[in-house]
Amino acid sequence: MDPTGKPWNPDKALIAWENGKWVGDVPDGPWPPLADAKGKYPFIMHVHGFSQIFGPGRVDGPFPEHYEPVETPVTSHPFSSQLQNPMYKFVSSDLDKLAKPADPAYPIVLTTYSLTEHWCGGGETRNVPSLLEAEPQLYVEMSPELAKERGIQNGDGVIVENVRGKVEAIAMVTVRIRPFQVQGKTVHLIGMPFCFGWTTPKCGDSTNRLTPSVADLNPNNYKVVRFSEHLENNTIHWNFFPDQCRHCLEPPCKEEADNYEEGAVIQDAETGAVIFTDKTRKISDEGFESMRSACPYDIPRRDPATGLISKCNMCHERVVRGLLPACVKACPTGAMNFGERETMLFLAEQRLADLRKDYPKAILADPDDVSVIYLLVDVPENYHENSVAHRFQPPMDRKIFLSMLGRPLRRSVGAILKL
Numbered sequence: 001m002d003p004t005g006k007p008w009n010p011d012k013a014l015i016a017w018e019n020g021k022w023v024g025d026v027p028d029g030p031w032p033p034l035a036d037a038k039g040k041y042p043f044i045m046h047v048h049g050f051s052q053i054f055g056p057g058r059v060d061g062p063f064p065e066h067y068e069p070v071e072t073p074v075t076s077h078p079f080s081s082q083l084q085n086p087m088y089k090f091v092s093s094d095l096d097k098l099a100k101p102a103d104p105a106y107p108i109v110l111t112t113y114s115l116t117e118h119w120c121g122g123g124e125t126r127n128v129p130s131l132l133e134a135e136p137q138l139y140v141e142m143s144p145e146l147a148k149e150r151g152i153q154n155g156d157g158v159i160v161e162n163v164r165g166k167v168e169a170i171a172m173v174t175v176r177i178r179p180f181q182v183q184g185k186t187v188h189l190i191g192m193p194f195c196f197g198w199t200t201p202k203c204g205d206s207t208n209r210l211t212p213s214v215a216d217l218n219p220n221n222y223k224v225v226r227f228s229e230h231l232e233n234n235t236i237h238w239n240f241f242p243d244q245c246r247h248c249l250e251p252p253c254k255e256e257a258d259n260y261e262e263g264a265v266i267q268d269a270e271t272g273a274v275i276f277t278d279k280t281r282k283i284s285d286e287g288f289e290s291m292r293s294a295c296p297y298d299i300p301r302r303d304p305a306t307g308l309i310s311k312c313n314m315c316h317e318r319v320v321r322g323l324l325p326a327c328v329k330a331c332p333t334g335a336m337n338f339g340e341r342e343t344m345l346f347l348a349e350q351r352l353a354d355l356r357k358d359y360p361k362a363i364l365a366d367p368d369d370v371s372v373i374y375l376l377v378d379v380p381e382n383y384h385e386n387s388v389a390h391r392f393q394p395p396m397d398r399k400i401f402l403s404m405l406g407r408p409l410r411r412s413v414g415a416i417l418k419l
């Protein structure tokens with residue numbers, strides 16, 4: 001669009017400034033277009049407000065590229081010398097198994113999806129009898145051509161196996177899935193929902209046995225949803241916990257980092273965000289280990305390639321522009337709230353009182369000490385080990401003890417609340 005907010009091509013307008021407001025898509029920054037006295041540059045994630053299409057020393061970009069997934073039916077890219085995303089982080093452990101490209105033992109491509117009848121992972125909806133009746137079991141969707149090739153009839157029980165595991169599923173033979181011709185050979189696709197598994201009687205295995213593992217917190221992944229299962233009164237319970245930095249009001253990671261490099265960890269006075277800066281590169285490995293073990297929630301991670309120590313920064317660059325943290329804004333169910341600390345604590349207490357009618361063990365996790373406050377519906381012992389600080393025994397040394405004596409009073413800062 002031009003600086004007055006008029007689309008260059010009105011026939012393909014995504015968004016336009018009309019009569020003092022934006023019409024069409026919702027802009028990230030709500031301010032007027034650039035020609036207006038209150039206008040600003042639009043790219044809010046960059047300090048200068050401009051777009052960037054490339055930067056020096058990058059192995060990917062500047063333009064979007066097609067890459068094959070790490071498990072692919074081909075060994076060469078049809079129009080590039082780079083088969084897979086060069087940014088892909090390969091991790092190795094007993095659980096991180098990947099088939100090599102075009103592995104003849106695993107020639108079929110699997111895609112997974114959710115179902116209208118079952119919400120996301122299905123944890124809630126799989127126990128609703130009418131929904132379970134509508135979609136009762138794990139199934140595997142396949143083309144008539146693949147079914148014929150493997151001698152499978154619609155409704156047969158089949159085993160789907162890959163390098164990571166195997167599951168049993170019911171065959172659903174459908175013409176909506178078609179075989180592909182890829183580099184002169186036939187490649188079959190199958191589809192499986194990820195909404196079933198284990199806790200609901202007779203609904204069968206979980207497709208998650210086949211999908212690759214998800215990495216732990218790392219320099220490229222500031223938030224992970226941790227999953228804990230426990231047995232109570234002969235019933236299996238699942239608890240999920242979106243783990244990230246809690247932005248402690250008196251951050252032990254900063255106390256510890258200050259012993260090694262002043263300014264490596266800073267705390268923004270206005271928002272309370274605890275931010276790891278470029279200076280973390282200067283902290284020794286011993287210093288990093290001290291920071292990590294001082295954190296009651298085991299959050300800091302170091303990138304071995306750059307030496308940077310990193311974690312969630314509360315989307316500080318967004319928050320100072322009056323925007324919500326990206327995860328709060330993107331959450332489709334509104335499970336997170338963001339605002340002034342007093343407002344969030346009030347909201348948290350209200351929600352806690354409400355939930356305790358059905359979940360008498362519900363608690364707020366360390367609300368007096370952190371800015372990111374979680375509401376747990378179960379006792380902390382039934383969540384992952386670092387869900388609350390009281391499960392943590394800090395390796396207190398003299399330096400930490402002395403620095404704690406000089407701590408300022410707790411300040412009132414912004415808070416995120418997870419409900």
Ligand code: SF4
Nearest residue numbers: 245246248251253295
């Ligand atoms: S949660 Fe850990 S990394 Fe985050 S501010 Fe607190 S001590 Fe630092």
Ligand code: SF4
Nearest residue numbers: 312313314315325327
């Ligand atoms: S606040 Fe921002 S940096 Fe932190 S977890 Fe959410 S999206 Fe990531």
